[in-house]
Amino acid sequence: MPSRIVIAAAATLACVGAASSAVAAVAADTSATGASARDARVVGRFSMDGVVTVAVNVRGEQPGESVYRVWTINSLGCHGGSVCNRLLVTRNRGPVRGSFVVLHRTGPGEYSGRGVFWVPLTCLGRTYPLGSRAPYMITLRVGSGTMVGNVRYATTISAVYTNRSRSDGTRCPLGPAADAARYLGTLTSALPKPPAQPPRTTTTPPPTTTAPPPTS
Numbered sequence: 696m697p698s699r700i701v702i703a704a705a706a707t708l709a710c711v712g713a714a715s716s717a718v719a720a721v722a723a724d725t726s727a728t729g730a731s732a733r734d735a736r737v738v739g740r741f742s743m744d745g746v747v748t749v750a751v752n753v754r755g756e757q758p759g760e761s762v763y764r765v766w767t768i769n770s771l772g773c774h775g776g777s778v779c780n781r782l783l784v785t786r787n788r789g790p791v792r793g794s795f796v797v798l799h800r801t802g803p804g805e806y807s808g809r810g811v812f813w814v815p816l817t818c819l820g821r822t823y824p825l826g827s828r829a830p831y832m833i834t835l836r837v838g839s840g841t842m843v844g845n846v847r848y849a850t851t852i853s854a855v856y857t858n859r860s861r862s863d864g865t866r867c868p869l870g871p872a873a874d875a876a877r878y879l880g881t882l883t884s885a886l887p888k889p890p891a892q893p894p895r896t897t898t899t900p901p902p903t904t905t906a907p908p909p910t911s
Contacts, residue, residue, distance in 0.1 A: 731778075731803035731804065732803075733803040733804030733805075733837055734777045734778045734803050734804050734837065734847065735777055735804065735837045735840035735847040735848055735849040736770045736773055736777055736779055736846055736847065736848050736849065737768050737770055737779070737782055737806075737835070737837065737848075737849045737852060738768060738769060738770050738848060738849075738887070739767070739768065739848075739882050739883075739884035739885075739886075740765060740766070740767050740768075740882070740883050740884040741765070741766045741767075741768060741852060741880035741881060741882055741883065742763075742765060742880060742881050742883045743763070743764040743765065743766050743854070743878040743879070743880040744761070744763060744878065744879050744880075745761070745762040745763070745764060745856075745876045745877060745878040745879075746759065746760070746761060746762070746876060746877055747759065747760040747761075747762060747874065747875070747876045748875045748876055748877055749857075749873055749874050749875035749876075750874050751871055751872055751873045751874065752869070752870055752871060752872040752873075753872060753873070753874045756874055762876060764786060764787055764788065764878065765786075765787050766784055766785065766786050766787075766854075766880065767784075767785045768782055768783065768784050768785075769782070769783045770782055771783060775846075776845075776846065777846050777847040778800070779800065780799070780800050781797055781798065781799055781800065781806075782797070782798040782806050782808075782835065783795065783797055784796050784797075784798060784808075784833065784835070788812070794810075794812060795810070796808050796809070796810035796833055797810075798833060798835055804836055804837035805834070805835070805836050805837075806834070806835045806836075807832065807833070807834045807835070808832070808833055809830065809831065809832050809833075810830075810831055810833070811828060811829065811830050811831070812829050812831070813825045813826075813827065813828055813829070814826060814827040814829055814861065815827075816863070816864070816865050816867075816869070818865035818866055818867035819866065819867065821865075823864055823865050825864060826863070826864050826865050827861045827862055827863060827864065827869065827872070828861065828862040828864070829858050829861045829862075829872075830858065830859075830860075831856060831857060831858040832856075832857045833854060833855070833856050833857075834854065834855045835852055835853070835854045836852065836853050836854070837849045837852055838850070838851035838852055838853060839851045841886060843886055843887055843888075843889055844889050844890045848882075848886055848887070849882065850881070850882045850886075851879070851880065851881055851882070852879075852880040853877070853878065853879055853880070854877070854878040854880065855875070855876075855877050855878075856875060856876045856877075856878070857875045858873055858874050858875060859873050860872070860873055861873065
């Protein structure tokens with residue numbers, strides 16, 4: 696009878712997490728005046744407090760477990776306004792650092808994107824670094840924000856991570872495997888400084904002279 700597969704502890708291999716094809720981008724006015732009240736530029740380091748909502752055959756995870764992550768987010772395609780077309784999200788996943796995914800704008804203050812990471816598996820005494828391929832989706836929503844000049848910057852966000860299945864690249868049966876979590880994030884890095892105001896200039900009128908009245 697084949698040995699049951701053992702999932703290596705907490706994915707020690709860096710993610711290959713490149714974004715896949717864009718999720719139907721929504722056309723939007725990228726000027727600050729055209730932004731919805733829910734739009735904001737998402738930039739900086741966010742402290743993400745999460746809860747595992749699904750954990751099936753994933754070693755070290757269980758539903759209801761609290762997790763903590765740090766996401767560093769850069770906005771792309773903003774064109775100077777509060778509406779940005781894409782977000783580059785770099786996540787730490789426990790011991791795994793530098794896992795990234797690109798999210799595309801799907802509506803006012805909403806982004807979604809897909810990525811992939813790999814999980815090492817052990818089968819019959821052999822470790823397979825790329826044993827299991829785990830595709831996932833992340834959706835992100837802007838919460839509160841702060842105006843800096845004419846641009847609104849996000850100070851809180853929420854996100855949902857979903858992995859519905861994982862492949863098995865070994866001889867041992869993995870069985871169903873999936874996980875999911877939801878997060879609330881708070882900006883911990885500093886907001887950008889307001890744009891410098893141009894110096895005020897004063898114009899001094901040139902001196903005028905008045906000719907003395909003629910004398911007779």
